[in-house]
Structures are given as structure tokens and as C-alpha cells.
Amino acid sequence: MNIYLPDGKSLELPEQATAADAARLIGPGLAKAAIGAIADGDLYDLMKPLPSGARLRILTEKDPEYAQLFRHTLAHVMAQAVRELYRERGFSPEAVKLAIGPVIENGFYYDIDAPEPLREEDLPLIEAKMHRIVGENLPLHRFVLSRREALERYQGIDPYKTELIENLPPGEEISFYQQGDDQNGFTDLCRGPHVPSTGRIPPYFKLTSIAGAYWRGDSSRPMLQRIYGIAFSSKAELDHYLWQQEEAKRRDHRKLGQELDLFTISEEVGKGLPLWLPKGAFVRRQLEQYMYDKEQTHGYHYVYTPHIGHAKLYYTSGHLPYYKDDMYAPIEIEGEEYYLKPMNCPHHHMIYKARPHSYRDLPLRLAEFGTVYRFELSGTLSGLTRGRGFTQNDAHIYCSKAQVKGEFIRVIQLFDEVYKDFGIQDYWFRLSLPDFENNPEKFGEPGPHWEEAIAAIRAALDETGAKYVEGIGEATFYGPKLDVQARTVLGKEESVATNQLDFISGQRFGLEFTNERGEKETPVIIHRAIMGSFDRFFAFYLEHTAGDFPLWLSPTQAVIVPISDRHLEYAEEVAAELRQHRLRVEVDDRPERMNAKIRDAELQKIPLVLVVGDKETQTHTVNLRERHVKDQRTLSRAELIGEMLQRVAERR
RNA sequence: GCCGAAGUAGCUCAGCGGUAGAGCACUCGAUUCGUAAUCGAGCGGUCGUCGGUUCAAAUCCGACCUUCGGCUCCA
Structure with a gap:
């Protein structure tokens, strides 16, 4: 059969040839670097036969599609690790029934029906086993069975896989992926695609949570245990994801609602x-x-x-x-x-x-x-x-x-x-x-x-x-x-x-x-x-x-911080003037140091802090400390009111 | 509703069989200070609820309630 490359050249390959064969024909460098391929727009791994006449693009670990491949294989690696965990706890391999283990955004999950429930403490144990399996660099191998053979494999053992096979449309190829051998390895019904060996999985993965999930998303069917994992091709991406999670926690409206008294x-x-x-x-x-x-x-x-x-x-x-x-x-x-x-x-x-x-x-x-x-x-x-x-x-x-x-x-x-x-x-x-x-x-x-x-x-x-x-x-x-x-x-x-x-x-x-x-x-x-x-x-x-309301929405628009008690009178005078313009201002008159008052205003995410001391009192000005602005400014009260009203009008 | 995890002072959390602790907040006193925490004292909890085990339960067990992460749902 012929395969067409992105540059228009064609390759002559035997029937049932894979992307690995194509890469080998192109050159030894690419053969080594290849991780998968896009054939006629679909993602293929190195093990699945290519369709005849396909337009082919070989992928390496630099391509973004790489993540889909190793995330999918990681789901299998995790399933293998979970099996192992239960075997060590005295259960037979058949006791752990597997449902589905797909790739999702940022990672993967596997739905598992286990003889005793998994607990959060089990995640690090499973993760350690996964790292070991990745280190063992088990080769993956794909094979196809007839519907009858496939059903025999799971009949009476795994009702979920049996149901999956029964629901495959007639004529659909029923493929399996095996990593390692029967002693130390794992085989799963799967349409792929996968990386060619577990060693090609980057070590930047983590199991994040364990949750219940209905079989086939149907609340009338059994509930399985779903283990979620994340996986990235570099440490930087993993760190970025973890940072995002932290940031999301920081911005959580329930947390902010509590902190800001909303x-x-x-x-x-x-x-x-x-x-x-x-x-x-x-x-x-x-x-x-x-x-x-x-x-x-x-x-x-x-x-x-x-x-x-x-x-x-x-x-x-x-x-x-x-x-x-x-x-x-x-x-x-x-x-x-x-x-x-x-x-x-x-x-x-x-x-x-x-x-x-x-x-x-x-x-x-x-x-x-x-x-x-x-x-x-x-x-x-x-x-x-x-x-x-x-x-x-x-x-x-x-x-x-x-x-x-x-x-x-x-x-x-x-x-x-x-x-x-x-x-x-x-x-x-x-x-x-x-x-x-x-x-x-x-x-x-x-x-x-x-x-x-x-x-x-x-x-x-x-x-x-x-x-x-x-x-x-x-x-x-x-x-x-x-x-x-x-x-x-x-x-x-x-x-x-x-x-x-x-x-x-x-x-x-x-x-x-x-x-x-x-x-x-x-x-x-x-x-x-x-x-x-x-x-x-x-x-x-x-x-x-993140709780930083713009001025027009902020419940308190400005806090006036007098440097010492003798500035309180002037602070109240400024406050009264602002209030005449319907500006929402409070004077922090607690017996605290100004540093503490400024800090509290920052933590409360108050847009403007107005510091008044001797200088301001004498010159009838305020010193403006604006949230997220490095430098302070001193301005007259009229200027301040003008700026504030303008921001309110412009909804800033 | 289902699966898993967690509930200790207003908040954040420690204690995990021998009758309850810290920091912040709050109250009082001292300090009057130039851009993110001044010092000291005091107040504050039947440890989510109910039941069980035990000489003794915040701590172990069970049920329930609530919250969180998912699943399902969302006119």
C-alpha cells in the first residue's frame, strides 16, 4: 500500500504496516524519535496498522498529541498497579473489575470495581507502583481478537468489559493492548492509542483524587470507584497545573465570601x-x-x-x-x-x-x-x-x-x-x-x-x-x-x-x-x-x-488611615467630604499602628487607602495608596474626589 | 440521591484513650508611630449530634446531620 507524507512524497509499505514501519523507512533518527502518528486526521500509535492510502504525519515527543498517548497508557499502568495492590492484599486478579479508563483534559481516570473500597491513603502506594512500572520500561503490544474470543476472555469475570464488547458495533475491530508479559504486566481491551513502551511516559504524573462514578453515567447502575490522575510531559507543565489549582482555591468564591464578609x-x-x-x-x-x-x-x-x-x-x-x-x-x-x-x-x-x-x-x-x-x-x-x-x-x-x-x-x-x-x-x-x-x-x-x-x-x-x-x-x-x-x-x-x-x-x-x-x-x-x-x-x-472589586462596586471604596490620633479630626473631615459625594469611606480609628491598618485594608482588598499625617493635615491633602499600584501619590481632596467619581462613572 | 474524605473557640489549625491548646479576631490597658502584623492582660469551646465500648472518650465503634471532592441532575 501507499502512504502519503506531508511533503507530498509517497511511501511503499506492506499491508498492515504501522507508523513505526513508516518511520523506519524514512530514517533511523525518526524511527527512534517517533511516538505516534496522525493518519487522515486521526491519532494513531506505532502499533496499529495504518489505513491504506493514508496521509501520514509522524509525531514525536515534541508534538502536543504526545500527551494523549501517554495519558492513555498511564490509565493502563494505573490499572496494573491497582491489580497489584489488591493481589498483595490477598485478592485474586479477577476480583478487581475494570470498566473504562479514558484520557481527559490534563490527565486520565479509570473506573474500577474493587473487592474492598480504595482509600485516599492508597493513592501514594498506587503512584509508587506506577513509577516502578514506568521505570521497568515494559513494551506495549497490540493484538486483535474475534468477538467470540474477546467475550470468552471476560465472560463471568468482568461484566463491564463484557458489556463494552457486546455494545461494539458489528464489524468493529476488537483490539487489546498488553504491556509486559503475563507475569509482570497487564492486558486491557482498548482501542488505543498508546505509547510504545511504559518507559516513554514522562514521570510528571500524580493521582489526585478518588471519587464515585456511576457505570455508564447512569444513576440506576452500580457505582464504581474512579481514580483521577494528572500527567504532563514536563515538570514545568505539572507545576503550572498545580499552581492553577492553588490559585483556584485562593479565588474560590466560598472562601472569599468568608474572608471578605460577603x-x-x-x-x-x-x-x-x-x-x-x-x-x-x-x-x-x-x-x-x-x-x-x-x-x-x-x-x-x-x-x-x-x-x-x-x-x-x-x-x-x-x-x-x-x-x-x-x-x-x-x-x-x-x-x-x-x-x-x-x-x-x-x-x-x-x-x-x-x-x-x-x-x-x-x-x-x-x-x-x-x-x-x-x-x-x-x-x-x-x-x-x-x-x-x-x-x-x-x-x-x-x-x-x-x-x-x-x-x-x-x-x-x-x-x-x-x-x-x-x-x-x-x-x-x-x-x-x-x-x-x-x-x-x-x-x-x-x-x-x-x-x-x-x-x-x-x-x-x-x-x-x-x-x-x-x-x-x-x-x-x-x-x-x-x-x-x-x-x-x-x-x-x-x-x-x-x-x-x-x-x-x-x-x-x-x-x-x-x-x-x-x-x-x-x-x-x-x-x-x-x-x-x-x-x-x-x-x-x-x-x-479574586475579590478585587472595582471601585464602583466595592462596598468600602476607601479607608482613611490617620498616622496618629491627632490626625483623627482631619481624617473625619476628609471622610465627611467624600461622603457628600456619595463615596463610601471609613476612618480606621482603632488604637493600632498605621502599618497594621494598611495591612488590614490590603487584606480586605479595599481599593484605596488614604494616609493622613502632619503633612496632609497642613496642606489639606491626602496621600493615596492605590491597590496594586506601587507608588503613592499625594493629591488634593478635590483631585481625589474627581478621580474617584470618574472611576465610578467609568465603572473601573 | 449515590461513592469517598472531613467536622475541635468567630477564623486558621494542633492534640488522636487519662477530664481541652496555639495564632488571628474580639474586650481592656499601655504605646501615638509615615506605607502589609506594637506590647501586655482578659474573654471565648458540653471537641457536629445521638448512642455504644471503657474505671476513663475530642481520641475507639455505630447511626444520623453538615461541609468538601466527584457521579447524576440543572425548567
């Missing part, structure tokens, strides 16, 4: 129900005020609705059958059932319905900072990011079909404006589509309304030039979903907000408007939340800024 969660109030302390509440109020002003100028009308609603409301909306288990239990009053509201839409629909509407009223945009309660599973709760009570930056846009695209464009533009003001640069949309095949009971039948809805959103995205990706299966039962994803400073992707196009609720609630021809028509509804929930947005933003 919010707390009390067992006595209930899990997942955050309490906003004065400083956190102040920042949240600023966010709300900002959104309120913004939405006013974008033609939204604010409404208020109660926190509970009649059961009928949720039968009408269609949520009750789907989400009953995820709602707080009903409250029975006078023989009628009420629910804590899990979302605001039905209430808003009733506001729409309260008056007849003409096409001239549309689009009608109803907004509310609506507090909702959802019975989230206890294991999913996490600070403000995932609570059981939270307040949405919610709005529903009622419009005609013809207006959908235009309204979506406005929504996308609003996102742009708001996120820009908060310095969130790296964000994009994710259009979630229905999966009719695998989840017909949720999405119903495919039809023109779905198609129209999806086309309208796509058109809006294209027209604004917004960045977006598409995903299947995550739509809601009433329409496609448009999530907003943002990348944190540390590179982690997070969901901040979610919007939906809804062509079903209008009918369910009997909403209508009179069109130009005097006919009744049903409006389409856009559910949108720019900041998602204030709780989650606040958490995201807190981590984004």
Missing part, C-alpha cells in the same frame, strides 16, 4: 439557602441597580410576583410532570395546593394574560428579579453557584414570530454591553438542540416550530457575529436553549446564564394578541436572563476578580 450559609436556615451579609448585599444591590437601569433603557417593564403559586399554574405550564421531584413539596392551604415557585415564567404569563394585547404592544418585555426555590439534590449544592433559593435576572419577551430574530439580536447585544462593563471578555453562546431520537418523551415530535425556532436563533447569532457552539440534547421541553459560557481567569469553562425560545407556553396558557388583520394569534416567548442568577453571577465575578 455571604454565609447557615445550617439552621437550611442548606443551599445563602444569607447575604451587608457587604455582599451591597455589591449585589449594585448589580441589581445596574441591570435595572440597563433594562429600563432597553425597553423592559419591571413587575413583581409572589414567591408561591397555585399547583394549577404548574400543571398548565407542563413543568409539574417533569420537575415535581425537583420542586419543594406543595403547601396545602384551604384544600388547595401551592408550590414555592421554581421559576417566574408562569407568573409573568399571567401578567401578560391580565390584559388583552394588540400586535402594537409587541414585543412586550416583562422583567423581574425573581427569587425562586428548587429542590436541588444535596450533593450538587455549592456555595452561591448552586443553591436551593436564588434570584434570577429574569425577563420574558412576548413577541410575534416575525419579531423573534430581532429580539434575539437585541438580547445578544445586551449580553455584549453588560459583559463588557464587567470585564468579561472571553464568553460565547451554546445553542442546545433537542434530541428527538434518544429523548422523545421530553422533546416530543420534530416539527416546523422546532425548525423555525432553531433557525431564528441561528440567524440572530450569525447576524450579530456572536461566537457560538451547538450541542444536542440539552434543549428544554418547550424549545431550544441558548446558554452563555464564560472562561474563568484560570481557563475553566463555566455556564453563567441561560435563555430559551418557547413556542409552547403561549398555547398552554392561552396567551394571544390581535394581529394586523384583526385575528387572534399566539405570541412566542423568549425567556432570558442576562446575569443568570445574581447569586451565580456574583460568585463567578468574585472568582473572576
Whole structure:
């Protein structure tokens, strides 16, 4: 067969030849350096036969794909080490059943069903064995078995592998990889690719955690133990990753919330129900005020609705059958059932319905900072990011079909404006589509309304030039979903907000408007939340800024530090003047040394520290120590106020 | 909800069978100081809860609660 190289040259190779054969033919240097290959765009190792006529690029340890190869092999090395550990504890090799062991971002994991649970203390033991196996430089070898042979290998021994083999599509090659021999080695059902020997694995790996994971991600199936590992090709990359982890801990909104007195969660109030302390509440109020002003100028009308609603409301909306288990239990009053509201839409629909509407009223945009309660599973709760009570930056846009695209464009533009003001640069949309095949009971039948809805959103995205990706299966039962994803400073992707196009609720609630021809028509509804929930947005933003709020948001904008008590009077005078301009300032009048006061202001991440001593008192100035700025400046009070007000106006 | 780990003073943590400790915070006193911690004293905990083992439990065992890391879920 022929293989084509990147420079256009072709190589004549026997059938079933591998990338190792190709590299050998090119030259001994490359044969030695080769670690894998890209054939027709797919990653191959040195052991798998190449497809005839493939376009081939040989990879060395310098290529980024190298990581995928050794991470995958490390999963096998770890499985071998775990087997060994249990053998030493008196279990037979068959007692340890293996499920899947894939490569993930930064590393790998393996799902294992062990005869007795692994514990955290076992990780270093396993890791040591892994290092030994890597040091032994066991060669890897690939072989193929027939379906019958493969099944025989695992029948009655490993139900997970058996199921995997049974689920392979007919005609698919069933390959195995073996490292070492039967005495000291390990064989696994695997499609590869792998490094050619365990010695080619860089020693920069670590086992990080052990966690439960359902077999095939299905909560009705057995729970396995998952061991997570990370692996990099250099120490620098490993160190960078570890640094990132530390940084993430430092920025964790739960930690910052505690340190900066922003919010707390009390067992006595209930899990997942955050309490906003004065400083956190102040920042949240600023966010709300900002959104309120913004939405006013974008033609939204604010409404208020109660926190509970009649059961009928949720039968009408269609949520009750789907989400009953995820709602707080009903409250029975006078023989009628009420629910804590899990979302605001039905209430808003009733506001729409309260008056007849003409096409001239549309689009009608109803907004509310609506507090909702959802019975989230206890294991999913996490600070403000995932609570059981939270307040949405919610709005529903009622419009005609013809207006959908235009309204979506406005929504996308609003996102742009708001996120820009908060310095969130790296964000994009994710259009979630229905999966009719695998989840017909949720999405119903495919039809023109779905198609129209999806086309309208796509058109809006294209027209604004917004960045977006598409995903299947995550739509809601009433329409496609448009999530907003943002990348944190540390590179982690997070969901901040979610919007939906809804062509079903209008009918369910009997909403209508009179069109130009005097006919009744049903409006389409856009559910949108720019900041998602204030709780989650606040958490995201807190981590984004590491608690360094810009001046306009900071609960305390400046702390005045008098050098000694005789400067207190002047300090209060400056404070009073700033306060007249609605600037938020505090005088640190504790009987402490100025160094201690400055340190505390830094730890509290106060943007400005104003030091006043003899010089300042005499010249009616302040000495400004700005956070993250090396040098101090002395400036007049008018200059200071001017600068501060300007920064507030510019949201810096 | 499921798997694993952890819960000791307001916070960060030590103690791991012989009836509770440090630093910070807080209160009081002294110090009045020029850009990240002045000194001293005091206050503060039925060691998550309940039960068991023991002459004796923060410490060992069990159940439950909460938090954390995952899995599942997210209208």
C-alpha cells in the first residue's frame, strides 16, 4: 500500500504496516524519535496498522498529541498497579473489575470495581507502583481478537468489559493492548492509542483524587470507584497545573465570601439557602441597580410576583410532570395546593394574560428579579453557584414570530454591553438542540416550530457575529436553549446564564394578541436572563476578580488611615467630604499602628487607602495608596474626589 | 440521591484513650508611630449530634446531620 507524507512524497509499505514501519523507512533518527502518528486526521500509535492510502504525519515527543498517548497508557499502568495492590492484599486478579479508563483534559481516570473500597491513603502506594512500572520500561503490544474470543476472555469475570464488547458495533475491530508479559504486566481491551513502551511516559504524573462514578453515567447502575490522575510531559507543565489549582482555591468564591464578609450559609436556615451579609448585599444591590437601569433603557417593564403559586399554574405550564421531584413539596392551604415557585415564567404569563394585547404592544418585555426555590439534590449544592433559593435576572419577551430574530439580536447585544462593563471578555453562546431520537418523551415530535425556532436563533447569532457552539440534547421541553459560557481567569469553562425560545407556553396558557388583520394569534416567548442568577453571577465575578472589586462596586471604596490620633479630626473631615459625594469611606480609628491598618485594608482588598499625617493635615491633602499600584501619590481632596467619581462613572 | 474524605473557640489549625491548646479576631490597658502584623492582660469551646465500648472518650465503634471532592441532575 501507499502512504502519503506531508511533503507530498509517497511511501511503499506492506499491508498492515504501522507508523513505526513508516518511520523506519524514512530514517533511523525518526524511527527512534517517533511516538505516534496522525493518519487522515486521526491519532494513531506505532502499533496499529495504518489505513491504506493514508496521509501520514509522524509525531514525536515534541508534538502536543504526545500527551494523549501517554495519558492513555498511564490509565493502563494505573490499572496494573491497582491489580497489584489488591493481589498483595490477598485478592485474586479477577476480583478487581475494570470498566473504562479514558484520557481527559490534563490527565486520565479509570473506573474500577474493587473487592474492598480504595482509600485516599492508597493513592501514594498506587503512584509508587506506577513509577516502578514506568521505570521497568515494559513494551506495549497490540493484538486483535474475534468477538467470540474477546467475550470468552471476560465472560463471568468482568461484566463491564463484557458489556463494552457486546455494545461494539458489528464489524468493529476488537483490539487489546498488553504491556509486559503475563507475569509482570497487564492486558486491557482498548482501542488505543498508546505509547510504545511504559518507559516513554514522562514521570510528571500524580493521582489526585478518588471519587464515585456511576457505570455508564447512569444513576440506576452500580457505582464504581474512579481514580483521577494528572500527567504532563514536563515538570514545568505539572507545576503550572498545580499552581492553577492553588490559585483556584485562593479565588474560590466560598472562601472569599468568608474572608471578605460577603455571604454565609447557615445550617439552621437550611442548606443551599445563602444569607447575604451587608457587604455582599451591597455589591449585589449594585448589580441589581445596574441591570435595572440597563433594562429600563432597553425597553423592559419591571413587575413583581409572589414567591408561591397555585399547583394549577404548574400543571398548565407542563413543568409539574417533569420537575415535581425537583420542586419543594406543595403547601396545602384551604384544600388547595401551592408550590414555592421554581421559576417566574408562569407568573409573568399571567401578567401578560391580565390584559388583552394588540400586535402594537409587541414585543412586550416583562422583567423581574425573581427569587425562586428548587429542590436541588444535596450533593450538587455549592456555595452561591448552586443553591436551593436564588434570584434570577429574569425577563420574558412576548413577541410575534416575525419579531423573534430581532429580539434575539437585541438580547445578544445586551449580553455584549453588560459583559463588557464587567470585564468579561472571553464568553460565547451554546445553542442546545433537542434530541428527538434518544429523548422523545421530553422533546416530543420534530416539527416546523422546532425548525423555525432553531433557525431564528441561528440567524440572530450569525447576524450579530456572536461566537457560538451547538450541542444536542440539552434543549428544554418547550424549545431550544441558548446558554452563555464564560472562561474563568484560570481557563475553566463555566455556564453563567441561560435563555430559551418557547413556542409552547403561549398555547398552554392561552396567551394571544390581535394581529394586523384583526385575528387572534399566539405570541412566542423568549425567556432570558442576562446575569443568570445574581447569586451565580456574583460568585463567578468574585472568582473572576479574586475579590478585587472595582471601585464602583466595592462596598468600602476607601479607608482613611490617620498616622496618629491627632490626625483623627482631619481624617473625619476628609471622610465627611467624600461622603457628600456619595463615596463610601471609613476612618480606621482603632488604637493600632498605621502599618497594621494598611495591612488590614490590603487584606480586605479595599481599593484605596488614604494616609493622613502632619503633612496632609497642613496642606489639606491626602496621600493615596492605590491597590496594586506601587507608588503613592499625594493629591488634593478635590483631585481625589474627581478621580474617584470618574472611576465610578467609568465603572473601573 | 449515590461513592469517598472531613467536622475541635468567630477564623486558621494542633492534640488522636487519662477530664481541652496555639495564632488571628474580639474586650481592656499601655504605646501615638509615615506605607502589609506594637506590647501586655482578659474573654471565648458540653471537641457536629445521638448512642455504644471503657474505671476513663475530642481520641475507639455505630447511626444520623453538615461541609468538601466527584457521579447524576440543572425548567
